Every structure is written in C-alpha cells, then in structure tokens.
Amino acid sequence: SAVISQKPSRDICQRGTSLTIQCQVDSQVTMMFWYRQQPGQSLTLIATANQGSEATYESGFVIDKFPISRPNLTFSTLTVSNMSPEDSSIYLCSVDTSGGPLYEQYFGPGTRLTVT
Amino acid sequence: AQSVSQHNHHVILSEAASLELGCNYSYGGTVNLFWYVQYPGQHLQLLLKYFSGDPLVKGIKGFEAEFIKSKFSFNLRKPSVQWSDTAEYFCAVFGGSQGNLIFGKGTKLSVKP
Numbered sequence: 272s273a274v275i276s277q278k279p280s281r282d283i284c285q286r287g288t289s290l291t292i293q294c295q296v297d298s299q300v301t302m303m304f305w306y307r308q309q310p311g312q313s314l315t316l317i318a319t320a321n322q323g324s325e326a327t328y329e330s331g332f333v334i335d336k337f338p339i340s341r342p343n344l345t346f347s348t349l350t351v352s353n354m355s356p357e358d359s360s361i362y363l364c365s366v367d368t369s370g371g372p373l374y375e376q377y378f379g380p381g382t383r384l385t386v387t
Numbered sequence: 388a389q390s391v392s393q394h395n396h397h398v399i400l401s402e403a404a405s406l407e408l409g410c411n412y413s414y415g416g417t418v419n420l421f422w423y424v425q426y427p428g429q430h431l432q433l434l435l436k437y438f439s440g441d442p443l444v445k446g447i448k449g450f451e452a453e454f455i456k457s458k459f460s461f462n463l464r465k466p467s468v469q470w471s472d473t474a475e476y477f478c479a480v481f482g483g484s485q486g487n488l489i490f491g492k493g494t495k496l497s498v499k500p
Contacts, residue, residue: 275430304485304487311492312492313391313477313490313491313492313493314477314488314490315490316485316487319485319486319487329483329484329485363431365487365488367486375433376421376433376487376488377433378423378430378431378432379430380430381430
C-alpha cells in the first residue's frame with residue numbers, strides 16, 4: 272500500500288493566477304498519475320508524471336497549462352496555470368505500487384480548487 | 388478507447404435494504420475491473436478488484452461484485468446496507484493509454500438510518 276498526501280487540500284484562486292499542487296508518497300513508486308474530477312464527472316487522467324523526464328499528457332491536456340514536475344520517486348507537483356473558472360475541480364494524485372501484474376493504484380485525498 | 392458506464396447517478400436506500408450498482412464497460416478483451424469508494428471527506432479507497440478466476444469477487448465491508456463477460460458488466464452488490472455505506476462509488480477498468488484507470492462517473496449512495 273501507499274500513503275499519499277497532497278497540499279493544499281483546497282484553495283480559492285482568482286482568474287489568471289496559477290496554483291501548484293504537491294503530492295508526497297511515503298514510499299518510492301515508479302508511476303505517478305494526476306487526475307481531474309470535475310463536478311458531476313468521472314475522474315479524467317491529466318498526465319503521468321515521469322521521474323527524470325517530461326510528463327506524458329493525455330489528449331486535451333497540455334504542458335503549458337498543466338506543467339508537472341517529478342524530481343524523485345516520492346514527490347510530484349502539478350501546476351494549474353492561468354486559471355479560469357472552468358478549472359474548478361478536484362485534482363487527485365495517484366500512484367501505482369504494483370511493480371508487477373497485479374495492478375494496485377492508490378489515491379491521495381485530492382485538492383479542491385475553486386477559481387473565481 | 389475503453390469506457391465505463393455507471394447507470395445510477397444517485398441511489399437512496401434505507402438501512403438493511405439490498406444494494407446493486409450497475410457498471411458496464413466497453414472493452415471486449417481481457418479486462419481488469421475495480422470498484423472504488425469515496426466516503427464523505429475521505430480519499431478514494433479500493434473496495435474490490437477482478438483480474439481473473441472466480442467471477443464473483445468479494446471485497447471489504449461485505450461488498451461483492453460479479454463479472455459477467457457476456458454482458459460486459461461488473462455490478463456491485465451488498466445484501467444489507469448500513470448508514471455508514473453512504474459514499475460515492477466508482478467503477479473503473481484498467482487500460483488507459485498510459486497504464487491508468489478509466490473511471491465511470493460515479494454513483495452517489497445515500498443510506499437513510
């Protein structure tokens with residue numbers, strides 16, 4: 272298993288500003304994911320945070336809007352840039368600890384972002 | 388691309404009632420299926436998962452799910468719900484392009500004491 276913490280837990284931001292969300296895991300993991308959960312919608316993958324290389328983004332998400340860092344195997348950040356009200360969502364960090372065929376994915380508590 | 392459908396947006400039950408939440412997936416090949424639960428104010432937790440073998444999977448807190456390949460379904464069941472089961476339930480399938488999970492929209496369960 273893995274224990275994941277995220278900071279901040281929630282924030283209210285003004286349009287046009289940026290917010291950086293931190294994700295810390297209590298063990299080294301290979302795969303870290305960032306998801307977005309918009310109101311009334313399912314969790315949608317933003318990108319995979321790769322240690323030592325650029326993040327891999329899903330269609331519809333770009334690095335300029337959602338820059339991601341992964342400096343080591345226990346930490347990652349997601350920045351939501353130039354925010355608009357449409358970015359109001361819960362942002363979730365997730366890790367895969369399986370290292371093998373049994374897929375085990377754990378989630379952080381999420382960051383609830385409101386953009387005004 | 389794979390997709391997951393959860394048919395019930397909000398289910399309201401009284402305590403001791405039986406529960407069944409529907410989940411259908413689109414992929415026809417080998418699938419790995421999951422149910423996650425999010426209690427109020429808490430993070431997503433794994434309830435149960437199916438990889439292979441017995442299609443009836445038992446999870447935590449008395450929940451079970453049945454994989455029916457012919458129906459592309461993985462419905463979640465509990466014989467008798469409790470007020471503490473009030474939460475949002477997400478069905479997911481493994482198989483995104485980056486090794487990620489693909490989620491349904493979730494079903495909110497409210498259990499009346």
